[in-house]
Amino acid sequence: MIDRTTFDAVCDSAKLRLDDDDLQKVSSFMDEIISGIDRIEIDPSINPRDMSLVNTFREDVPRPSLSRAEVLSTTAHTQAGCVSIPIQLRDEG
């Protein structure tokens, strides 16, 4: 069973609020996952890294992309050609 402190800390990391019902469900699911992983005996010669990947990044050169207007079309919160968010700094005076 996941303790409440751990549960809340992970909620903070995940940027989510969950309730007691969620706590019960994730605890039982986690128990099943963890017990399953614990049962596995790993061959020490296995390398889990995909060594076939050499450089998955493309060349750092400009190429055609979406226009600013197209990108901003996905949100109603725009201002001066940018996405707007709540005010972060307030005048405390």
Add this chain to the structure above:
Amino acid sequence: MELYKKTAVELSDLIRKKEVRPSEICESFLARHDASRDLNAYLHLDGDAIVAQAKILDSEKITDETPRIFGLPVAIKDNICTKGIPTTCASKMLENFIPPYDATAVSRLKSQGAVIFGKTNMDEFAMGGGCAAKSASGNGTRNAPASDVSTVPTSRLARNPHDPSRTPGGSSSGGAAAVGAQSALFSLCSDTGGSIRQPASHCGVVGYKPTYGAVSRYGLLAYAGSFDQIGPIARTVSDAALLASAIVGHDPLDSKSDPSAKLDFSQIEHFDMRGKKIGLLTECFANIDADIESAVTNAAKTYESLGASVEKISIPLIENCLPIYYTIALAEAASSFSRYDGVSYGYRTANAESIDDLYVKSRTEGFGSVVKQRLWLGTYLLSAGCYEKYFEKALAARAMLTARFVEAFEKYDFLLAPVSPKGAYKLEESPPAAEAWRLDKCTVPANLAGLPAISVPCGHDANNMPVGVQLLAGRFNDATLLGAARAFEKAGFV
């Protein structure tokens, strides 16, 4: 002529002979859709826009070079981006999202003259296997483009065309239901842990998950990027091959797209099973319902009658494939879903006082219960201590499993297994979460190893609901896989 009753191959031939026009085909499927709306197979379908697309194609010249997919309508799962058409992932988080770009698979279809025919219903963000989402939430979140996904009425759930009181499976619930009901010719769907094959099995249609890396994931809204793969649900293996042919191939926009991915399905009609070796995956036959085992075992006997040799093979690690799969998939989801922050697209809360408040409230209000629980689990598995103890161990176990499959395919041409251990359940009788995730046990091995796999109808369960048999092949042996599936289909078990 009831065009909706014909296969894609038949309709493609009719178009090439100029005996039917693309708009006639689309109108036939729209009429069929009107008669089957109760199945809730579609989340978005604009009949006028579909006919308008098709009428443009009506006037195009047909030549020998015209692609086979030309003029055919393709339904698209609602987690695959379609420019200018809503793409919601059945979630409040994206209920107003209209992508400014097409997924590569969609742009390839369009460039070859296919008609984009509506967006199909699904589990929220593809997180479900026919019941996992519902049971994990306790209230039902499946197929829910609703404002409060934790209280979605069953009237919004996709339903099985063979018995509307039962699930069509998931997560590609609408795609399979539409093809099964003949309100779609075929559908483009995604498979992360069985989301194409399992609903195809429940709806009596063909579901094909290509080799990981064969079809671009660009524009597929990710669940777990190292598993996600786009593929077709179709009425026949030949139709699945027709649709797959139009979308496979390297895409520089997907870093996992294989540059050597060239699949040629042109010979599948003539595939000869004589001398082929099939291994029955014994771990997948453990704890399955007797009627499912009977149908799948009969499928193996059919292959023997076609000249293949069939024997049992054991890969013990498959018994632990579910915790391996969920550890990696949920960790990947927790990472990739951080993009849903309420800032540049997707749902934004109306009551944020700070940027952190914006993140937390937007995500808490925008995601359904199952998605939130899975994101919590993934975040936990990536936390200090758990990462090394569980996530890295799961990665090593995945590598071991992949190696075992490579060894198996040195001996066998194909592996055979059930798709689901149980048949389609009634919507109001969803199993509890502790049982629900076990329904994925026969499908996730192919995703863990990046193998091609296909579900083909092979019989019926005790409730007279369709049952599929699953066939797996080595990486990029997709054409022989579909050849073997087609051979089974031609033997008369559709």
